[in-house]
Amino acid sequence: MVQRLVFLGAPGSGKGTQAAILSKKLGIEAISTGVMLREAVAADTEVGRRVIEIMTSGNLVDDATMAEVVKERISFLEAEDGFIFDGYPRNLAQADTFDEILRDRGITLNAAILIDVPKDVLTQRLIERQRLDDTEAAVGRRIEVYHQQTEPLVGYFESRQLLRKVDGRLTIEEVAEEIMEQLSLN
Ligand code: AP5
Numbered sequence: 289m290v291q292r293l294v295f296l297g298a299p300g301s302g303k304g305t306q307a308a309i310l311s312k313k314l315g316i317e318a319i320s321t322g323v324m325l326r327e328a329v330a331a332d333t334e335v336g337r338r339v340i341e342i343m344t345s346g347n348l349v350d351d352a353t354m355a356e357v358v359k360e361r362i363s364f365l366e367a368e369d370g371f372i373f374d375g376y377p378r379n380l381a382q383a384d385t386f387d388e389i390l391r392d393r394g395i396t397l398n399a400a401i402l403i404d405v406p407k408d409v410l411t412q413r414l415i416e417r418q419r420l421d422d423t424e425a426a427v428g429r430r431i432e433v434y435h436q437q438t439e440p441l442v443g444y445f446e447s448r449q450l451l452r453k454v455d456g457r458l459t460i461e462e463v464a465e466e467i468m469e470q471l472s473l474n
Contacts, residue, residue: 289398292371294372294373299430303320305460307320307374316371346425346432354382373386399471402442402454403454411428
């Protein structure tokens with residue numbers, strides 16, 4: 289079965305790491321809105337100039353910009369393609385928009401994978417990494433924004449029977465195994 293997935297989790301929970309592993313294993317695309325925005329910043333595009341300060345402060349880019357970015361990216365997918373969305377949707381409004389975008393294309397999601405990691409572990413992992421938005425202040429803000437705006441998506445996907453939860457404190461290899469198990473792909 290073709291997998292069409294969303295990865296949910298706090299900053300530093302391992303979404304990007306696991307999306308890359310699963311993408312390779314299943315031969316499907318991993319689409320990270322964070323990576324797309326960082327590429328726009330690096331290329332100094334109009335979108336990049338619009339979002340750089342917001343990203344550096346650890347806040348979320350506005351929903352309209354994100355809808356624009358995601359719609360354009362989805363237009364490159366064929367109807368039969370599998371995918372992993374990492375970092376989108378990020379709040380309830382984005383989840384509704386995503387639902388509409390997918391419905392327009394006749395695409396349904398198979399699962400939303402929540403990678404669960406406690407706050408102290410997240411902070412340590414990110415501060416060690418040193419990305420532009422991995423300063424102590426921005427990491428703190430990103431975690432706060434996750435709890436306020438993204439965590440409600442857990443209930444959203446649960447009520448649609450799409451939520452699968454994995455323990456993100458395990459090693460990278462063990463988390464990858466758990467994800468395969470949750471998707472009944474082992
Ligand atoms: P985004 O790029 O999505 O960043 P994030 O959600 O803050 O997540 P990270 O990339 O920091 O962490 P991750 O969970 O992917 O973990 P990773 O695998 O990297 O977003 C950045 C910004 O873009 C946002 O703040 C916002 O401004 C904007 N943005 C993006 N999408 C948006 C949207 N939809 N709406 C609005 N704004 C949006 O791992 C982290 C570290 O931990 C790595 O060093 C890794 O090696 C290590 N690690 C991973 N797994 C393990 C493990 N199991 N054990 C030990 N170490 C591990």
